[in-house]
Amino acid sequence: MNLSDYIADFLAKQNLRHIFLYSGGAIVHVADSIDRHPKLKIIIPQHEQGGAAAADGYSRISENLGCMVTTSGPGGTNTVTSVCNSYFDSIPVLIITGQVATFRIKPSKKLRQKGFQETDMVSIFRSITKYAVQLKKAKDIRYELEKAVYFAKEGRPGPVLIDLPDDLQREEIDPGVLRPFLPPRKKRINLKGSVEQIFKLIEKSKRPVLILGAGIRIAKLKNEAKNFIEYFKIPTLLTWGGMDLFPYDYSYNMGGLGVCGPRGGNFAVQNADLVIALGTRLSQMITGGKQNLFAPYARKVMVDIDQAEIEKFGPNDFKLDIKILADLADFFKEVKKHYKGFYPDRFMNWRKTINRWRKKYPICPKEYYRHSGNVNAYVFIKELSKVLKPKDIILTDAGGNLSWTMQNFEIKEDQRLISAWNHSPMGYSVPASIGAALAGGRDVYCITGDGGLIMSLEELGTIRKHNLPVKIFIFNNHGHGIQKQTMDTWLAGRYTAVDEKTGLWFPDFKKVAETFKIPYLHIQNHHEIRKALFKVNSAKGPVLCDVEINPAQKIVPMLKFGSGLEDLDPKLTAEELEKIMVYHKKERIKNHLTDKEAKII
Structure with missing residues (x-):
């Protein structure tokens, strides 16, 4: 079997129906194999950046892998911006680039280029992919494809790249003797103590908010998140990436929050005594640029699969009272064990307050x-x-x-x-x-x-x-x-x-x-x-x-750097804002857990 035919068959087995592909001299064999495969259809973009963006959009809607295939040199480098999109948003996309034949690859990094259009794709893409590799031997194709797709989808998803020298694409291989990639065993994490502590915080809370982000959909846990919301009847704020999780008129959906408001959601989080963040990395577009001003009176809980995201907050930012490094699927499995029949609607009045703010301060009056x-x-x-x-x-x-x-x-x-x-x-x-x-x-x-x-x-x-x-x-x-x-x-x-x-x-x-x-x-x-x-x-x-559109149209409201989320431009009067912000500064200190109380996993 030809190696390029093996690649086409592998892509079809990933339940892909469309492959975005822009041909060139170093990828003609793979392009030909994909074109001849009965279960695959080539979609040719007008530019490689557009092709990789289309693969990104394909992945987001199919909730599966997206794939862009292109040639060496400018073909690969033209995809960089779109690969950045996928990397920062945790979207699993497979980029396959052609490369010059192995005997034309430069022998030293000091040499700029040996083969025509030769470019070191692995070095370029390493910082914006979860895995980037150049195939060295034809016999490793199964291992590298399986490994790349595994990394694209496991944990926090993201793009991956395989760089294929031209001569290896046309080699004959025996699929029956190719070595597979064996995924590492997943470590078990005991989340019982952390979940118990979260339940206790909710029970003590008077003004909790749940913040849900794109990670809920990426992990395919929308139903589990909804069960959590409806068990506690907890008011929920959605980041832009999580905005389509629930309908606008869902009774527990309190709208968005962040640098562009709306005011109602921002007032809710700034008055909250407990913030639970699931599937969101709490970026500065959500918290505001001066992160020490975010939810100043609240205990803060964050569950994330990426340790770097949990640990990124420094002394000039806010303190996470409970950090849980875990897959959300494991978190919700443990949460489910703690549900005990009916939970009273303790937060009805709090939701009514938030809804009054939303009604009083509409985005489109x-x-x-x-x-x-x-x-x-x-x-x-x-x-x-x-x-x-x-x-x-x-x-x-x-x-x-x-x-x-x-x-x-x-x-x-x-x-x-x-x-x-x-x-x-x-x-x-x-x-x-x-x-x-x-x-x-x-x-x-x-x-x-x-x-x-x-x-x-x-x-x-x-x-x-x-x-x-x-x-x-x-x-x-x-x-x-x-x-x-x-x-x-x-x-x-x-x-x-x-x-x-x-x-x-x-x-x-x-x-x-x-x-x-x-x-x-x-x-x-x-x-x-x-x-x-x-x-x-x-x-x-x-x-x-x-x-x-009106050329003078502005984004209203919007946060200017230096203010807390409650204080968006155009400014409300000091008297009006004072009535909305119900806590006193002394409670800011009282409501934080001590280091001994905090459960950090």
Whole structure:
């Protein structure tokens, strides 16, 4: 059997149906084998970065592996940004790169290059993958493939890379004699004491909050998390990565929190006496830049599978009272043993308080609808979320359009809402929508900015080629809005490289749509929104909808560095904030566990 045929067969056995592939001289044998395999279909992106982003989106929606195959040199290096997305968001993606033949590989790292387009992929990708390896001998192919896929999925998932020299791809091998990879045995951890302590903290608590992140879905533990919520009737806040875990109107869903609010969720965590974080690494986008101001009156519990994430908080940050280094699956197994029939609803009044804050401080107040001349982004997101169906897939890009979406989108049952949360490059959502559409087999709604579309414009060709049901909304504010807001805050409005006056250029998006033979719609004001959305929803294939967003639109509310999460801009009056913040500073000290009390595993 040819080694490249073995690779194709291996990919099919991973339950992959689509392989994203951009060919080149050093990968032609693998490309040919994949193309001939009856269970695999090649999807050719217009750029390798787009292909790897599509594989990322494919993985997020299928909750399985995604795969991008490309050639040596620039083929591999072009995927770096998208591999970063997968690495920082814990998405299992297999990158396969071709490499020059073994006899053309440079003999020393001091030599820059020997073979044409030779590039040391392993060194480049080592810091942004869980495993990166160059195949040295054909007989090791089974071992390296199995090892790579194991590392991609085990523990905290992430991308992996296998670099394949051209001559090894075409060698003959005997699959029956190939050595397998044997996964290490999983260590058992006794979580009984830690779980008991958490239960006791909840029983003593008056104002607990549970924070759930993307790790819940990654670990496929949504039902277990829901059981935990409903047993204690505990108010729950969702990070952006976990926003699609539960519907907006789920009675225990108190909305989001973080640098972009909303205020209700931030007031909840800042007034809490207990914070339990599951499936979230509590990044600074959640806690605020001055992390010592996060939930200042609360005991804090964090369960995470990555020790580095648990140990990252220094003396200038906040203190974790209970750190549990464990797989969430093991944690919830132990939790289940401690459930004892009915648990009284002790936190009803606390939930009512949070809901009053949410109602009093909406993201999209009624007066936004009175805006004229163009479109208020919050109004558009509000109207879009009303008309989308359960199970629809929504992707959002970066900057303003990402923030406006996450602040104001109202999730329905089984909808998916995804983005490249942590690396957050402009241009992600369009190619990722390709993977999402192929994996999901249903309508995909892609929100991007005018700048983000420029960075991924070529992938409209892939969408058109396969007539994918990707509905693209361009948030066209004729510039880079979030950068303007940053310059307003820090540079007194001195703009550089943020709009056409300061050096940017944008095409006529109607002509762009005509070039790619994609239907085009233009929304210029609030009166046109509902009619246009009806047309978009009625379309069977792709649509490009150009939304004229107010160029002066800002992200509101938003935290300025130096303040706690309760004190977002625009500022509330000191009197109003004092009424909301119910604790006194003396209780901040009293509510922390001592080192002797804390259970650290």
